[in-house]
Amino acid sequence: MKRSLISLVLAGFISGEIIAQDTQQQDSSYWDLGWIGIFTFSQSSFTNWQAGGDNTVALSTIQNAHAKYNKGRISWNQHLEFSYGFTNQKSQGFRKTDDKILFGIDVGYRFIQDKPEWLWTTTVSFRTQVSDGFNYPNDSMNISGFMAPGYLLVDMGMEYKKGDHFKVVYSPIAVKTTFVLDDTLSANGAFGVKPGQKVRSQFGTSLRASFDKEILKNVNFSSNVILFTGYQNNFGNIDVFWSNLFTLKINNFLASTLVLDLIYDDDIKIKKFDDDGNLTGEGPGLQFKEVFGLGLTIKL
Numbered sequence: 295m296k297r298s299l300i301s302l303v304l305a306g307f308i309s310g311e312i313i314a315q316d317t318q319q320q321d322s323s324y325w326d327l328g329w330i331g332i333f334t335f336s337q338s339s340f341t342n343w344q345a346g347g348d349n350t351v352a353l354s355t356i357q358n359a360h361a362k363y364n365k366g367r368i369s370w371n372q373h374l375e376f377s378y379g380f381t382n383q384k385s386q387g388f389r390k391t392d393d394k395i396l397f398g399i400d401v402g403y404r405f406i407q408d409k410p411e412w413l414w415t416t417t418v419s420f421r422t423q424v425s426d427g428f429n430y431p432n433d434s435m436n437i438s439g440f441m442a443p444g445y446l447l448v449d450m451g452m453e454y455k456k457g458d459h460f461k462v463v464y465s466p467i468a469v470k471t472t473f474v475l476d477d478t479l480s481a482n483g484a485f486g487v488k489p490g491q492k493v494r495s496q497f498g499t500s501l502r503a504s505f506d507k508e509i510l511k512n513v514n515f516s517s518n519v520i521l522f523t524g525y526q527n528n529f530g531n532i533d534v535f536w537s538n539l540f541t542l543k544i545n546n547f548l549a550s551t552l553v554l555d556l557i558y559d560d561d562i563k564i565k566k567f568d569d570d571g572n573l574t575g576e577g578p579g580l581q582f583k584e585v586f587g588l589g590l591t592i593k594l
Contacts, residue, residue: 354379486561
């Protein structure tokens with residue numbers, strides 16, 4: 295199942311790239327293709343070092359690729375985001391530090407000829423992770439995994455686009471599907487599915503916005519936010535997925551990155567503890583992730 299779904303996502307993106315390349319041979323002015331990969335590595339080793347220390351290896355990568363098409367009334371935007379990181383510390387072993395797969399396709403139609411910034415848009419967005427996640431130091435039972443959860447959001451609505459750096463989309467028709475394919479997590483009713491079930495679909499409304507621009511010399515800021523609320527249950531409780539990436543270009547081969555991700559999902563129950571570490575209950579909570587890196591950059 296893992297291999298099939300990964301292959302499906304990658305095949306969709308690669309097929310888009312092939313189509314783009316074929317069209318480029320005829321007229322490349324309508325296409326914008328790009329890829330950037332950032333690789334960060336660190337290592338430390340100690341032998342008889344009196345100040346102390348622990349042998350450590352850390353590796354992470356951020357990959358972003360896109361294929362954009364604009365001609366006449368038609369707009370097409372296909373993008374793939376992938377990030378993964380880990381540390382291997384002698385005293386603690388292997389631990390994951392970052393993990394995200396995000397794939398999306400936007401298809402737009404400009405319904406007013408002399409106002410190209412307004413479009414009718416249909417969007418398909420898919421998000422999951424590669425490997426199991428744990429609540430360290432407890433690594434005996436996973437709390438997440440590939441397609442546990444997996445999120446598929448399909449929506450239709452109106453888009454306003456300002457140049458190539460900003461757009462906002464309101465969709466009164468949206469369907470969010472949550473997948474929990476891990477048997478144990480499914481049996482526990484994790485991520486909002488009913489215990490024993492592996493798929494849950496919600497009909498609702500969504501608001502999406504994205505920004506991508508060089509805000510200072512050699513400093514690029516990319517931000518994507520998705521807001522969703524279901525019509526059927528707890529309307530007004532808004533699920534939030536907000537991803538931010540700051541990239542500081544040092545030279546043609548080195549860059550520093552700062553990732554800030556925020557998630558709030560009313561269906562994800564997070565354990566609550568008091569100041570003494572005693573479990574007091576569980577409920578919705580804010581999830582936050584920060585990853586800073588300095589490493590090799592390759593851009594096409």
